[in-house]
Amino acid sequence: MSEQLFKVTIDNITVEVPAGTTILNAARQIGGEVAPPAMCYYSKLEGSGGKCRTCLVEVSKGSEKDPRPMPKLVASCRTTVMDGMEVKNITSPKVLDARAGVVEFLLINHPLDCPVCDQAGECHLQDLSYEHGKEETRYEFQRRTFPKVDLGDKIQLHMTRCIMCFRCVFTADQLTEKREHGILDRGDHAQIATFIQKNLHNEFIGNVIDVCPVGALTDKTFRFKNRVWFTKPVDAHRDCENCCGEAQLWMRGDEVFRVTARKDEWGEVKEASNGKTGWICNSCRFDKKEAKDWVIDGPSKINRHSVISQGHYVGLQKPTETLPNVLHGRQPKLLMDIHSVSEVNKQNIELSALDRPAHSTDFK
Amino acid sequence: MGRKLLLEKAHVENIRLYDVYRREGGYRSVEKALKTMAPDAVTEEVKKSGLRGRGGAGFPAGMKWSFLAKPEGVPRYLVVNADESEPGTFKDRYLMEFLPHLLIEGMIVSSYALGSNNSYIYIRGEYAWIVDILEQAITEAKQNGWLGKNILGSGFDCDIHVQRGAGAYICGEETALIESLEGKRGNPRIKPPFPAVKGVWGCPTVVNNVETIAAVVPIINEGGDEYAKIGVGKSTGTKLISACGNINKPGVYEIDMTISVEDFIYSDEWCGGIANGKKLKACIPGGSSVPILPANLLLKTAKGETRYMNYESLSDGGFASGSMMGSGGFIVLDEDQCIVRNTYSLARFYRHESCGQCSPCREGTGWMEKILWRLENGEGKMSDIDLLWDIQRKIEGNTICPLGDAAAWPVAAAIRHFRDEFEWHVSHAQEAQIRNFGLGHYADEIHVPVSA
Structure with missing residues (x-):
């Protein structure tokens, strides 16, 4: 069965994929804009997908045998391709309209607190809204809020930001042997919960932070420490008896601010080089926060459109000093040191300790 | 007066009990089916009868049965959907309360046709007392040899189990019902695979409404062709x-x-x-x-x-x-009913019953409810009516299960046909708090253009 190849045309581009491939994965082989966005589907988690509805596509021709189009838009992450299938993603106005609707629905109860959210800069919902959202909201009511909950001493759950993708539930279910993590209530008051605020003790539970597409699950050892785009991601490894030991360090200078699993271009945890799964254990994630714990492999590849790459210049040319050039090789001379006539900028005066604006008399 | 096939004996005293039901001709269809018919012949009769699913969608029942996958060595299941939670619907309750044996009889015949040795009745949690009625009927049927091993010497085994829901409208959706029956959270599954291929515990399953299964009894007693003569067209x-x-x-x-x-x-x-x-x-x-x-x-x-x-x-x-x-x-x-208020209370129901799994329904139902509340309470704006229309349009068809459609349709229809009344709620916000819009022109005769 795996030998059989199906021809599928997505946005007028034809690819051949093995039978049983989903439309989304076929589109990801083409890549670029043709790949529908996915907020809940996660290829490494069995049973995920189908819920967020951002990956809806139009099937304009069912298959070679049965060319009837599908009556409704389908979730591309959970619909498998048929031979001769024709799919419209960004070429279908219906799809774009529905997707804009889904983005609006996802945002009406989202707090939009990006300026104080640790996920900002690597948030899938942020990317999705920039691509498919509108500048204004039509929602004029109070947004849904939940109190923050600590899941153990390392993970914080902030349900207010959650978009109910269920990825963390699948992660807790599939990576850890004892499930304490699920959903309470239903509808727009449904919430991710650990019945009731029970701590999660498992070596792999930290991975729920990596799968969360928004800032609902954050690493308490990193919260408010730094913005992700100020840190530099590097690939590193160490010998770990629990997990693959391959991780990404988010560094500033020699300081390791955060450790995460390595992600691929779709934001999913990558397979390790030895073929093992890429999930990392809690001790690698939370406890190994020093550069000497790790062997650094080199800088991580970051998509150049990502804000994280903003401080990471490639082929950088440092400008040369111009003064020695125009002064025929002479170095500029320091004429006067301001500190010799003023106390301003002296380190021993604590400006923030003043209860009024600083004045020249303060430096006398 | 039309013919009654299901409720004909509903008013016979103590018809709820086995002895009376049997005396009135009950369980004839089981005798006929198990002794004289092959399972496929029963399905064929149901197909001939043109019986359509009575749960809401109206899908031909015989066709549904023939779609059931029959792989070797895998059990098949019949599940009766008694999770009757739709506001305004209470027919199954009546049927199960007064004629429990009719449902049991229909289930035995249907189970025989489908090859289901363990059949389930999934009943809504609020029908607590009906569970007792059904279980009593099952016990009586078992004592009299209609259930259990080797029924009537045909070699067919069948048991019926009653499972109570926990009070969720969504569990009337067939895949959510199956999830709930398996003891999980009642979230609808993503289709395909359909229950006919992978249903209860991953096995082929048919889910039918109570009334559909009860209707199998007169179909077998009188024959599919006779049944099809009643009614009109399809x-x-x-x-x-x-x-x-x-x-x-x-x-x-x-x-x-x-x-x-x-x-x-x-x-x-x-x-x-x-x-x-x-x-x-x-x-x-x-x-x-x-x-x-x-x-x-x-x-x-x-x-x-x-x-x-x-x-x-x-x-x-x-x-x-x-x-x-x-x-x-x-x-x-x-004429005294307010359409805006009515639509609001339906929207509130769907918001409360949305399972929260997929985004359009989870977020959209709550949004519609809030806007309708505003309109009903004199705080609405003219633009709200168009906004409502746009929200329902973006929910409909974009969700995992039909609850999204079910939430969108009443709002869409109310705006489509009663837009005047919605606008009146905005333009006469104060007045709308003390009196109703009234009949308006909604009963006026429609001018039909004469076509050539």
Whole structure:
């Protein structure tokens, strides 16, 4: 069965994929804009997908045998391709309209607190809204809020930001042997919960932070420490008896601010080089926060459109000093040191300790 | 007076008990099916009868049965959907309360046809006392050899289990029902795979409504062809209608789908007219999720023809000017009812019952409820009406299960047919707090252009 190849045309581009491939994965082989966005589907988690509805596509021709189009838009992450299938993603106005609707629905109860959210800069919902959202909201009511909950001493759950993708539930279910993590209530008051605020003790539970597409699950050892785009991601490894030991360090200078699993271009945890799964254990994630714990492999590849790459210049040319050039090789001379006539900028005066604006008399 | 096939014996005293039911001719169909027919022949009879699913969608039952995958060595299951939670629908409750053995009898025959050795009744949690009735009926049937091992010496084994739900409307959706039956959270599954291939515990499963399974009994007793003669066109047999609202005689009626809507509402045989001498304003003919119709479109189609109580006629004109048979929850509204308030209370229901799995339904239902609350309480804006329309349009068809559609349709239909009343709620916000819009022109005759 795996030998059989199906021809599928997505946005007028034809690819051949093995039978049983989903439309989304076929589109990801083409890549670029043709790949529908996915907020809940996660290829490494069995049973995920189908819920967020951002990956809806139009099937304009069912298959070679049965060319009837599908009556409704389908979730591309959970619909498998048929031979001769024709799919419209960004070429279908219906799809774009529905997707804009889904983005609006996802945002009406989202707090939009990006300026104080640790996920900002690597948030899938942020990317999705920039691509498919509108500048204004039509929602004029109070947004849904939940109190923050600590899941153990390392993970914080902030349900207010959650978009109910269920990825963390699948992660807790599939990576850890004892499930304490699920959903309470239903509808727009449904919430991710650990019945009731029970701590999660498992070596792999930290991975729920990596799968969360928004800032609902954050690493308490990193919260408010730094913005992700100020840190530099590097690939590193160490010998770990629990997990693959391959991780990404988010560094500033020699300081390791955060450790995460390595992600691929779709934001999913990558397979390790030895073929093992890429999930990392809690001790690698939370406890190994020093550069000497790790062997650094080199800088991580970051998509150049990502804000994280903003401080990471490639082929950088440092400008040369111009003064020695125009002064025929002479170095500029320091004429006067301001500190010799003023106390301003002296380190021993604590400006923030003043209860009024600083004045020249303060430096006398 | 039409023929009654299901409720004919409902008023016989103690028909709930096995001895009386058997004396009145019960369990004949089991004898006939198990002794003289092959399982496929039973399915063939149901196909011939043209019986359509009575749960709401109206999908031909025989066709559904023939789609059931039959891999070797894998058990198959029949699940009866008794999670009757649609506002306005209470026909299954009546049937199970008064004629529990009719359902058990239908289940034995259907299980035989489908090859299900363990069949389930999934009943809504609020019907707690009916569980006792059903379990008593199952015990009686077992004691008399209709259930258990080797029934009537045919070599067919069958057991029936009753499972109570925990109070969720969504568990009436067949895949959510299966999840709940398996002991999980009642979230609808993503289809495909359909239950006919992967249902309960990953095995092929048929989920049918209580009334559908009960209707198998007269089909086997009289033959599919005879059953198909009752009714009209593709609406064969009889249908239970639970009528409620502003009528003189609310209740469960068995009709043979040849009567007109007007007869059904005004004839003394059925609803007996609008209560307190009021006028008919609107009606939701098939349970809360089908589109509401104003009086003029309810009694006559857009083409000016009489509308009948059957699947085709009620949906004549599509959603633009028609509605649906649905599950048969016939809700009548008189001139004193406020459509905005009615739509708000339905939106509130769907918001409360949304499972929260997929985004359009989870977020959209709550948003619609809030806007409708604002309109109803005199704080609405004209732009809210268009906004509502846009929200429902983006929910409909984009969700995992039909609950999204069910939440969107009532709002869409209310705006489509009663836009005047919505606008009046905005333009006369103060007045709308103290009096109702009234009948308006909703009962006026529609001018039908004469076509050449």
